[in-house]
Amino acid sequence: MMHNDTLASARIRAVNFAYAHLAKPIYxxxxxxxxxxxxxxxxxxxxxxxxxxxxASAVFDHQDGRLAQQVMGIRFRNPVGLSAGxxxxxxxxxxxxxxxxxxxxxxxxxxxPCAGNPGxxxxxxxxxxxxxxxxxxxxxxxxxxxxRLWRVVHRIPICISVAKTNSPETKDSDVGLADYxxxxxxxxxxxxxxxxxxxxxxxxxxxDFADPSLFEQLASGVMGxxxxxxxxxxxxxxxxxxxxxxxxxxxxxxxxxxxxxxxxTERHGEGSGGLSGKRVEAASNGTLSYxxxxxxxxxxxxxxxxxxxxxxxxxxxxxIRIGASLVELIxxxxxxxxxxxxxxxxxxxxxxxxxxxxxxxQAVGADAR
Ligand SMILES: Cc1cc2nc3c(=O)[nH]c(=O)nc-3n(C[C@H](O)[C@H](O)[C@H](O)COP(=O)(O)O)c2cc1C
Numbered sequence: 001m002m003h004n005d006t007l008a009s010a011r012i013r014a015v016n017f018a019y020a021h022l023a024k025p026i027y028x029x030x031x032x033x034x035x036x037x038x039x040x041x042x043x044x045x046x047x048x049x050x051x052x053x054x055x056a057s058a059v060f061d062h063q064d065g066r067l068a069q070q071v072m073g074i075r076f077r078n079p080v081g082l083s084a085g086x087x088x089x090x091x092x093x094x095x096x097x098x099x100x101x102x103x104x105x106x107x108x109x110x111x112x113p114c115a116g117n118p119g120x121x122x123x124x125x126x127x128x129x130x131x132x133x134x135x136x137x138x139x140x141x142x143x144x145x146x147x148r149l150w151r152v153v154h155r156i157p158i159c160i161s162v163a164k165t166n167s168p169e170t171k172d173s174d175v176g177l178a179d180y181x182x183x184x185x186x187x188x189x190x191x192x193x194x195x196x197x198x199x200x201x202x203x204x205x206x207x208d209f210a211d212p213s214l215f216e217q218l219a220s221g222v223m224g225x226x227x228x229x230x231x232x233x234x235x236x237x238x239x240x241x242x243x244x245x246x247x248x249x250x251x252x253x254x255x256x257x258x259x260x261x262x263x264x265t266e267r268h269g270e271g272s273g274g275l276s277g278k279r280v281e282a283a284s285n286g287t288l289s290y291x292x293x294x295x296x297x298x299x300x301x302x303x304x305x306x307x308x309x310x311x312x313x314x315x316x317x318x319x320i321r322i323g324a325s326l327v328e329l330i331x332x333x334x335x336x337x338x339x340x341x342x343x344x345x346x347x348x349x350x351x352x353x354x355x356x357x358x359x360x361x362q363a364v365g366a367d368a369r
Contacts, residue, residue, distance in 0.1 A: 005346065008062045012342045015059055019337025032122040032131070040091055047094030056098035062342035064349040067102070069361045071325045072230040072257050072303050074157050074192055078102035078345050079360055080316065083307050083328035084161035084195060084234070088139045090149045097155040100341035105328065106149065107161030108197045109187070111179040113141030114166045117202060124334075125279070129311065131331050133264055134273035137166040137203045142183040149190045157192035160184075161234070166203035173214055176205065181221055193229045196222065199236035199263035201274035210236060212246035219254035230257035232305060237262035237283035241290065248294050251302070258303030260328070261288040277331035281309025285322060292323030292368050311336060313347020320348075320360065321367040 027035045046052035067078040082096055082104035089106075096104040116138025123132040139145065149158070164170045164179040184194055196218065198209040209218045215233075222231055233247070233256055251259070262284040264274025274280075288306050295302045306319025307328040316327045333340050348360065357363045 005349075008342065008346055011059075012062060012339050012346060015339035016337055016343060019339060023337065024335075028124065028126070032124055036086075036122070040087070043087075043092040043095045046098070047092060053095060053098045056095060060338055060342050061098060061100040062345045063100070064345060066349050066352055066358065067345055067360050069325065069359065072193065074230070076102045076157065076326065079320065079324075079326045079348070080341055080344050081105065081159070081305070081326055081328040082333075083330045084108050084159075084197065085133070085135070086330045086333075090145045090152070093149055093152045093154050093158060099338050100345060101156060103157040103159060103192075103326070105159045105161050105195060106145065107139065107195075108137055108163035108200065109139055109142050109145050109160055109183050110137055110163050110165040111142050111182040112165040112167070113144065114138055116166065125275070125277075126335075128275075128277065128279050129309075129331070129335055130275050130277035130279035131334065132273050132275055134202050137163050137200060141165075142186045146186050146190060149187075158190070159193045159195050159232070160187045160191040161195040161197050162187075163197040163200055163203070164205075164209075168204055171205040171208070173208065173217070176208060177214075177217055177221055180209070180218060181225065184222055184225055184227060188225075188227065188229075191229050193232060193257075194222075194227065195232045195234050195260055197234045197263070199234050201236070201264055201266045202272070207236065210239065210243065210247070212243065212250060215247055216250045216254075219250055219256055223254045223256070230303070232256070232258045232260050232303070234260040235262050235287060235291070237265045237280055237287050237308065238267055239287070244287070244290060245294060248291060248298065248300065248302075252295075252298060252300040256302075258305065259291050260305040260307060261291055261324075262308050276308070277335070278309045278311070281315070284308025285319065288319060288324060289322050289369075292365065296368065310344070311340070313344045313351060316344050317348060317351045317363070320363050321365070323365040323368045325361070325364050 117136030306324030311332040
């Protein structure tokens, strides 16, 4: 084990060094959305051949039996997932296992295709290790993405992030609700779990369903479909405690499985849009901690997923000790490169060892107060 870990550590350090000194200086001079699209095109190509996937695994992947766990009836080989918004159209669903992820989100998917918002929609904020996002739920729509994913054999659990179409029509709550329900039904034969996105800061009324009365309609509407998959709800880091309390109660009453904490923050001085990375980390951890405590006080057994500002194993471990069974990231991977996933898995195993835990599930909630 020790010898393998030393080799893996050297390999991952070399990959991260190459990203920092060769790839990143080129990427960070170019338009962020173009780079994002080029990376997706490369990932899709690699993921379309067995050789490409084996090659990517040999470079990036690192697994450790101590990181595997059963959560919500699903087996996760490690707790590190790709957060919603990187693979919006499911073109990279095959390659994410080779990059080392334990699960990945596709979407956010909406009922109808949507081009997203006009103008500049992504900006890097390198001093803050953050990204300003104003994409506006651009995606190919539920039918096209379903068709694509249905053909893919995925080796890790796939979570479909569901939002309502970014258009003035879905401001009508009946239309908005029908939009969510359509997508959940559409992916019933493909998804391993669902994420109801009620917290996108960048689209027409995309947070309407965070209002407790509408959230109740959404939760009971989705659970009324009797989905065989667990349903998670993605929260904003900007919610007040009163709203969170109501949402947690409604979720418990309706059999929702858990929460993803959190989406982008709108508390910033950049006008519209939301911020990721280190600019949302403290608020995300605060939300995670609050939801973890409230759930315990209510005796509800929610699964929590921590996301926002993970750039290292220590960042991921902090969320796990607060109460997250799973974690996710995007921004850290953009700043540090795809070697970050292996580095986090390697680092998590060492942190477990340091703290005397024999498996990741023992660390979940170790700091819960
Ligand atoms: C480019 C980009 C696009 C995103 N798109 C979505 C999205 O479609 N749906 C969603 O729920 N969250 C979206 N997010 C938010 C992320 O899933 C995540 O919650 C947030 O970025 C915090 O994690 P991070 O700091 O690791 O990036 C997006 C984030 C980024 C950076």
